[in-house]
Amino acid sequence: MSTISDLIEEFLLNTLGDDDSLSISRNELASYFSVAPSQINYVLATRFTPARGYTIESRRGGGGFISVVRLTDNPSEVLSQIVARPISQGYSYNTACSIVDRLVRDEVFTAQEAELIKAAISDKALLTPTMMQKDSLRASILKAVASAALKRCNCKNSQSDPAQGAKAPDGGKITDNRR
Amino acid sequence: MSTISDLIEEFLLNTLGDDDSLSISRNELASYFSVAPSQINYVLATRFTPARGYTIESRRGGGGFISVVRLTDNPSEVLSQIVARPISQGYSYNTACSIVDRLVRDEVFTAQEAELIKAAISDKALLTPTMMQKDSLRASILKAVASAALKRCNCKNSQSDPAQGAKAPDGGKITDNRR
DNA sequence: AAGTCAAAGGTCAAAGAAAGTCAAACCAAA
């Protein structure tokens, strides 16, 4: 069964379509789905995270709105960020998966590759006793994988695509807010 | 004589039929058979193991579910050996690489996938202090990856579109992990 | 310009809904 949050996510994704941003009224959306307005925040906080390649902007007061922006920065940027990030900060499994999925979206990885990577960084695969250790290990493995991916990325990119501007407005933090 | 666990197994197998995967609610199933919910876990843990050709996925919380995924029924010999082998025996990096290369020749993995896997199991990626620990960890990761490779969709299916977050309403893919 | 106010949206914690874990109790067969 899929939850109302899933439906809202789907609705937003559909509304987004091929565009790279959309703007809505929180209250309207909430009443359209008959949920508490704060549930909209929940959906945004859990599904439209930077790790997944989105950011949120909003304004309060009369004429307020929320907008969802699809991050369109260069995939190799994302890879570089993973590589640059200190291992000690670690990644939860879910955050790591969000990132991997996001990279599938950006066509850095195929869906099959993503499955393999996710398997490799699953709790199951990571024997280590404590969660903290797992998170670090995951960061380290992901880093190695990202480096490997960067290599082929460089090969592919060697002659392409100047026409893409649009950097992340926030310096592109890669974290996931899910609880 | 047949225990209730056997009946639950049979029920699941029937429900699975010819499909590659099924998705159920643990609580519903438990109450259908009037058993403790955790008995469902017992059945899954003892009867739907990778060794027997299945893996389990699940999600907790509201809208939670358990899904049973059938692994390919004509697995690569090499792949099944990896899954069967005890982790404690470990793999050196070189051995592991040979195996992965072998799997490339067998067309289980693409060359690109192989690169990523090798990166994931490189000494660099594996933080752990002692070599022995690294070797075990490598075995565990490789096992998880092999297991993922045994999922059908990973073997032959790629015809459909993976490009956007999985639209399959209600019948298809369960592989989640997102949140 | 400053003050007021209603209309947004934001935060947070509690309650609810699943599933997971683990060890103790149970039972059948050797």
Added chain:
DNA sequence: TTTGGTTTGACTTTCTTTGACCTTTGACTT
């Protein structure tokens, strides 16, 4: 009587939903 597979239930973890209360904003007065 020991052993190994089953069954159960108490407790934990994860994800979702709701509601009460907080902050920001712009328009409207004064």
